Amino acid sequence: MRRFVFDRRGNVAIVLGIGIIPVVGFVGATLDYSRAADLRSFLQTKADAAALNAAVNGDEQDHAALLAGLEAEIASKYADVDGLTVGGEWITSANFRVDARATIDTAIIHILPGIDRGIEVAVRAVAQVSPEQTTYDPPEKVDLEPDAGDYNELFAYCYAYDSMGPPKTRRSQMTLIADNDGGDYNFEWPKCEEGEALSFRMRNVRHARAHPHVWNNPNQWPYRAEYDFYTDTALIGGVEQFSLRREITELPGAWEPYHDNPQTEDFEVLETVLCDSEEECVGESKGGIIPEGKGRIPQQANEPCSPGKFMYFGWEDRPPDQPGPNSGWTDPAWTDRSYDDIRIVMKCPETGTLGDRQVRLVE
Numbered sequence: 001m002r003r004f005v006f007d008r009r010g011n012v013a014i015v016l017g018i019g020i021i022p023v024v025g026f027v028g029a030t031l032d033y034s035r036a037a038d039l040r041s042f043l044q045t046k047a048d049a050a051a052l053n054a055a056v057n058g059d060e061q062d063h064a065a066l067l068a069g070l071e072a073e074i075a076s077k078y079a080d081v082d083g084l085t086v087g088g089e090w091i092t093s094a095n096f097r098v099d100a101r102a103t104i105d106t107a108i109i110h111i112l113p114g115i116d117r118g119i120e121v122a123v124r125a126v127a128q129v130s131p132e133q134t135t136y137d138p139p140e141k142v143d144l145e146p147d148a149g150d151y152n153e154l155f156a157y158c159y160a161y162d163s164m165g166p167p168k169t170r171r172s173q174m175t176l177i178a179d180n181d182g183g184d185y186n187f188e189w190p191k192c193e194e195g196e197a198l199s200f201r202m203r204n205v206r207h208a209r210a211h212p213h214v215w216n217n218p219n220q221w222p223y224r225a226e227y228d229f230y231t232d233t234a235l236i237g238g239v240e241q242f243s244l245r246r247e248i249t250e251l252p253g254a255w256e257p258y259h260d261n262p263q264t265e266d267f268e269v270l271e272t273v274l275c276d277s278e279e280e281c282v283g284e285s286k287g288g289i290i291p292e293g294k295g296r297i298p299q300q301a302n303e304p305c306s307p308g309k310f311m312y313f314g315w316e317d318r319p320p321d322q323p324g325p326n327s328g329w330t331d332p333a334w335t336d337r338s339y340d341d342i343r344i345v346m347k348c349p350e351t352g353t354l355g356d357r358q359v360r361l362v363e
Contacts, residue, residue, distance in 0.1 A: 035102055036119040038077055043100045044123045046070055048361055051098040051127035054088060055359045058129070063088055067098070080105055082118060086272075095125045095362070126363035133194045134349045134356040140278060140310065144180035149329055150317050151208040151215050153179045154342055155201040161234035162195030164284040167245060171230070173354035174201070180209065180341075194357065197233040197240065202269070202342060204229065204317045207330055216249040225332070226250040229269055229315075238304030238353030246271060246319070258324035258332050265336045268321070271298030271314040271339040274305065281312045282346045290314065305348035 050070050054063050067152075071086040081102040088098040103118040144152055156177050160170040173190035192198050205215055206225040214220050226249040234241045244267045251259060273290055275281040282288030290312055291299060298314070305311045318335035326333035348354075 004203075019068065033119070036121055039081065039102065039104050039202070040121045040123060042077065043102070043121060044125070046074065047098040047100050047123050048127075050088065051096050052127040052359055053363065054096040054098070055127035055129045056357055058357075063096075070098075074100070074102065078102065078104065083120075091126070093130070094129045095126055096129075097363075099124050099125065124359060124363060127359055128362045130358035130360070131193055132191055132358055133196070134352045134354055134358055135192050135198045135348045136305075136311075136349070136354070137187045139177070139344050140347050141281075141343075142178045143343040144178055145341045146180055146182065148180055148317065148341055149181065149207055149209050150341075151205040151212075152315075152317050152341060153203040154344070155203065156190050157199050157201060158190045158192035158196040159199040159230075159232050159234075160196050161232070167230070167232050168247075169242070171199070171232070172196075178342075181212070197235045198354070199233040200313065200344070201229045201231075202229045202315050202317065203227075206290040221293045223252040224250070225252060225255055229267060229319075231270065235355035238306075238355055239302060240272070240305075240354065242270060255324070255332050258322070261323070267319045268298065269319050269339075271311040271312075271316075272301040273299055273301050273314075274301040275310040275312055275345075276308075278310050278345060278347070281310050292340075294338045296337055296339060298339045304353040305346075305351055307348060307350055309348045311346045311348060313342075313344040313346070314339040317341040 010248045047070075050066055054061060054066060064269070067086050067088045071084060074086070075084055077089065081104050084102040086098070086100045088096065091097045099122070101120070101122040103120045105118050130245060143153065154177055155174055157174045158172050159167075160172070163170050175186055175187045175190055177187055178185065190198060200246060204227045206227075207222060208214050208224050211222060214222065214224055218224065218226060228247045228249060230247070231246045232243040232245055234243070245265050246267050247264065248259065271291070273281070278290045279287075283290045285292055298316070301311065316335065316337060316339045320335050320337050322333040324332035324334070326335070328334060349356075352358075
């Protein structure tokens with residue numbers, strides 16, 4: 001009687017062969033898709049940076065050279081990619097788009113049936129240039145000396161320093177934000193565009209703090225002088241440059257002889273201090289770094305207002321070195337040179353420096 005013996009060793013090999021396919025597929029997919037994800041992340045990072053770079057520099061930059069450099073950088077890091085293309089263009093007057101595409105060869109997964117040899121990766125970045133430049137938000141703090149003998153108002157406005165014409169024609173969005181009578185003002189903060197800088201105006205009505213009826217009426221007793229002081233600010237390398245101008249609105253007859261010289265510029269009425277924190281932007285007697293005392297020469301900040309810092313502005317409402325009697329506070333040339341009649345603390349922009357174009361990724 002014949003006996004048939006089945007050799008099951010081959011079955012084990014077949015089972016192992018079939019069973020190992022999912023394992024190879026899983027490991028291969030993990031490896032290959034990890035490499036593809038790494039490539040995508042790199043392409044996106046570089047495309048974002050290129051789009052922002054192009055948008056910031058505008059038409060002044062050679063965008064073809066920028067994109068060629070990006071393509072060379074990608075090819076150097078990923079020598080095994082195929083079909084690498086990098087392109088960029090202005091799709092609107094304010095939006096620059098960068099596209100990058102490449103195919104990365106698979107190392108393992110393509111041995112499985114129906115799996116392509118490569119994985120295509122494509123990214124896009126669109127950077128948008130805002131028509132506004134980086135500027136201050138509304139003040140963190142505004143203090144006007146309530147015990148001053150003069151009535152003072154503070155205005156914010158935009159000054160077109162890149163334009164031509166008389167200074168007064170280059171001022172816009174004049175906005176009253178505070179006075180030393182404790183007025184509560186609702187206002188829309190000026191929005192300065194490229195080529196403009198946020199500026200301040202101090203309106204000084206002499207000897208009128210205790211006489212509200214003459215704040216806006218020069219024809220009633222006690223007759224008073226009225227001056228306007230403008231910063232007319234320009235931004236040079238992120239640093240504010242002030243052309244401090246005075247315009248005389250009203251003069252009592254007795255004061256006119258002291259204004260024969262129509263001096264209108266470079267008045268020493270403003271002190272600026274850059275603080276590392278808001279807490280620093282208080283007087284030295286309160287633990288801050290703001291100078292105090294009378295008869296002083298004001299400080300002038302000469303560094304850009306950079307993120308995280310604060311800028312202090314301190315005004316003197318009586319310019320020093322003016323002609324005329326100065327024996328008492330009612331005289332036209334009297335001043336205490338304290339630079340604390342108006343005190344403003346401004347928070348520096350969150351990103352960039354004053355005057356920078358505002359650019360953001362929108363895709």
